[in-house]
Amino acid sequence: MADSDVRLMKGNEVIAHAAVRCGCDGYFGYPITPQSEVMETLMELRPWETTGMVVLQAESEVSSINMVYGGAATGKKIMTSSSSPGVSLMSEGLSYLAACELPCLVVNCQRGGPGLGTIQPSQGDYFQACKGGGHGDYHMIVLAPASVQEMYDFVSLAFDLAFKHRNPTMILADGAIGQMMEKVVLSEQQPRLTDEEIAERYGDWATCGKGKRKKYNICTSLFMNSEDLEEVNLRLQAKYRRIEAEEARWEAIMCDDADYVVVAYGSSARISSAVVELAREQGIKVGILRPITLYPFPVKPIADLAARGVKGFLVAELNAGQMVEDVRLAVDGKTPVEHYGRMGGMLFTPEELLQVLKDKLIK
């Protein structure tokens, strides 16, 4: 029999469990399908009675992201979650958080768009997550879980990265990963940091009280002097180059001898991994390159595969072609890069994808 800490849970449910267990201080959110189970599970867990974590339903996503802004400024571990239209509402706040270099976690359980769209899964928010969304030159660190266990593990990882780089981090999931149930192993409960620990660790930037320091900390994104704002931007850009150099993560499945490589993330990577099995049964050597961080994008492994002489890449996404642009930049014209996508909440099947691969790349 399996260990008792092994549970069967939805991706959305484990986000809530992971938040409590990694010592998160506060969750501010507003319900939206297909991620409402995050707050629902938090309300059921009642962590304010155990760890002291605050869980609050705001009056809108605009309000919840600004609560995150305020909480994060004090050096606390703060998060929110939403789905596509709700994340659009949060975009202004995300730009402010990035400008102030505040760590926080935002979970986007994507649904079909544009507009109100549908509640079915989609990956249409890749551009929004990786290339901005809000205004100005900023980046969030973006993690793409492909299983319920990764949904769990990435909450803690996201906070670690957020605090390491003082930067907002997003978990970019979708309705399929959020609604799917799988086996998950829950980790030990970690204590929340005390106010003293926060002051010691983050006292050089967090607005957690002046204490014995000489200067007050101020979190602001307003710089009326252009020289000052350019300096802020240069500092941010230097940080992004550091993140790009240090934090790219990916998984390569059967890529060593592959003639063709499917590049896919999240739920489409799960569906695509069945293509490897199907294709190899037919004698076609296919591998999968799965970006785990979408920003920073894993440029090097893709460039290496292109340089090694892979005959073609197929980028499979639940959108009209977004990540394919980053794959094309990485491949730099060395070999063909094709895209296949379904939209509006439709999923492709492994058989469908294999046929596309044959039609577009093998011919």
Next chain:
Amino acid sequence: MKETIIIAGFGGQGVLSMGKILAYSGVMQDFEVTWMPSYGPEMRGGTANVTVIISDKRISSPIANEYDTAIVLNQQSLDKFESQVKAGGVLIYDTNGIINPPTRSDIEIYAVDAAAECARLGQAKLFNTMILGGYLKLKPIVSMENVMLGLKKSLPERAWYLLPQNKEAILRGGEIIRRVR
């Protein structure tokens, strides 16, 4: 071992719960499992279906084109999923409300008249576990002990007093399932 199952019916029939009990039983038996619902605006009478995959290896895609077993609990689901059963696969249905029964000759077709049996017992809530019992009689991929653990894990503690009667229902389902063709 890899078993891909679609369970489909009306919202309120316990389709998603049945899938969860089966998947949790698989977890208890140390298998890999996925439970992938077709989610939507939840309402009684709407359509509901869930794909459950139980395997002794890592599961790649949680969705499938064709199934080893289809458990269909209304006419719409029968019409939709009969053609998606693999050749040599199994289709299980409840004859209640079925006007056009399944016709394929290259699959095994079974009936569990659980709706009628539950009506006889005056226990409508046992419907889904009775159907599950029929399935497990045909494909005992998980032990009864682990099914009961899976059932317990699927239910909130306040409902644990219902475990004995659900066990009875599972066993009864195994008794009343019959080969149609």
